[in-house]
Amino acid sequence: MKIAYLGPQSSFTDLAVKKAFPEEETLPFTTIPDCIEAVMDGEVDYAVVPLENALEGSVHITVDYLFHEADLAIVAELTSAIQQHLMVHPDWKDQPGQPEKIMSHPHALAQCHKFLRGTYKGVPLEQSTSTSAGAKFVSEHPESFLGAIGNELAAEHYGLAILHDHIHDVTYNHTRFIVLHKKHREVSIPHETSLHKTTLMVTLPKDRSGALHQVLSAFAWRQLNLSKIESRPLKTGLGDYFFLIDVDHELDDVLLPGAINEMEALGCSVKLVGHYPSFMLS
Numbered sequence: 190m191k192i193a194y195l196g197p198q199s200s201f202t203d204l205a206v207k208k209a210f211p212e213e214e215t216l217p218f219t220t221i222p223d224c225i226e227a228v229m230d231g232e233v234d235y236a237v238v239p240l241e242n243a244l245e246g247s248v249h250i251t252v253d254y255l256f257h258e259a260d261l262a263i264v265a266e267l268t269s270a271i272q273q274h275l276m277v278h279p280d281w282k283d284q285p286g287q288p289e290k291i292m293s294h295p296h297a298l299a300q301c302h303k304f305l306r307g308t309y310k311g312v313p314l315e316q317s318t319s320t321s322a323g324a325k326f327v328s329e330h331p332e333s334f335l336g337a338i339g340n341e342l343a344a345e346h347y348g349l350a351i352l353h354d355h356i357h358d359v360t361y362n363h364t365r366f367i368v369l370h371k372k373h374r375e376v377s378i379p380h381e382t383s384l385h386k387t388t389l390m391v392t393l394p395k396d397r398s399g400a401l402h403q404v405l406s407a408f409a410w411r412q413l414n415l416s417k418i419e420s421r422p423l424k425t426g427l428g429d430y431f432f433l434i435d436v437d438h439e440l441d442d443v444l445l446p447g448a449i450n451e452m453e454a455l456g457c458s459v460k461l462v463g464h465y466p467s468f469m470l471s
C-alpha cells in the first residue's frame with residue numbers, strides 16, 4: 190500500500206502519516222494537488238493532506254480540490270497537536286541580530302504571528318510549500334542566515350538548530366488531516382476511536398430565501414450535531430457558494446439518508462465526500 194503526503198520528509202503531514210500508517214510505504218509530494226492527483230491517477234492508494242488548523246481555519250486548496258477537481262472519498266481523519274519551533278543552520282546559532290528571512294508554510298507563519306511580530310519584527314517572511322520545505326531550504330543554504338519554522342523532527346532531519354521552541358501563539362494548536370482514497374473503504378489505523386463523522390458538500394438552490402435555514406433544520410430536528418459548516422466559492426460568480434458540512438455521526442440507515450433526501454427534495458445538490466472514523470494522534 191502506497192501513501193502520498195505533503196512533503197518533503199518531516200512535514201507535519203509526514204508525522205501524522207508515520208503515526209497512522211507506521212508500516213506502509215510513503216511518498217512525499219510537493220503540493221496538496223499533487224498528492225490528490227496521485228490518488229486519482231492510481232500512482233498511490235491513499236493521500237494524506239491537511240484540511241483544517243485550529244488557529245488558521247481551513248486549508249482552502251484541499252476543500253476546493255475535493256469539490257471542484259477530485260472525486261475522492263475521505264476514509265479517515267487524523268488530528269495532531271502542532272508545535273512550532275524556529276530553526277537555523279547550526280553555523281548561525283550564536284549569531285547576534287536577525288535572520289535575513291524566515292520561511293515556512295503560510296499556516297505555520299500565521300500560527301506564530303505574535304511571536305514573529307514581537308521578536309523578529311521587520312524580518313521578511315517567505316512562504317514555502319510546507320514547513321519541512323522551508324527547513325530543507327535553510328539546510329541547503331548554510332551561507333546565509335535564514336530561519337525556518339517547523340517541527341522538532343524537521344530540525345533533527347535537516348540538521349538544524351532550534352533557536353526558539355514552542356513559538357505558536359496559542360497552546361491549543363491542532364491540525365486535522367484527511368486520508369483520501371478513490372472510494373469509501375475501511376482503513377486500519379492502530380489508534381482508538383469512538384468518533385465517526387460524515388462530510389457533505391451541499392449546493393443550495395439559487396436565490397431561494399430560507400434555503401440554508403431549511404438545510405440546517407434537516408440536521409437539527411434529527412439531532413445530528415454539526416461540527417463544521419463553511420461556505421466556499423462555487424467559482425460561477427460572486428455570491429455563489431457551496432457549503433462544506435461535517436456531521437458528528439456515522440452514515441447510518443435512517444438519520445443521515447433522511448437528511449440527505451430532505452435536502453435534495455428542497456432542490457439542493459448533495460455530495461457525500463466521506464463517512465469515516467476520526468483519530469486523535471498523540
Ligand SMILES: O=C(O)C(=O)C[C@]1(C(=O)O)C=C[C@@H](O)C=C1
Nearest residue numbers: 200201202239294296319320364
Ligand atoms: O507544512 C507542513 O508541515 C504541513 O504538513 C502543512 C500544515 C498545514 O497545511 O496547515 C500542517 C500543519 C501545520 O498547521 C502547518 C502546516
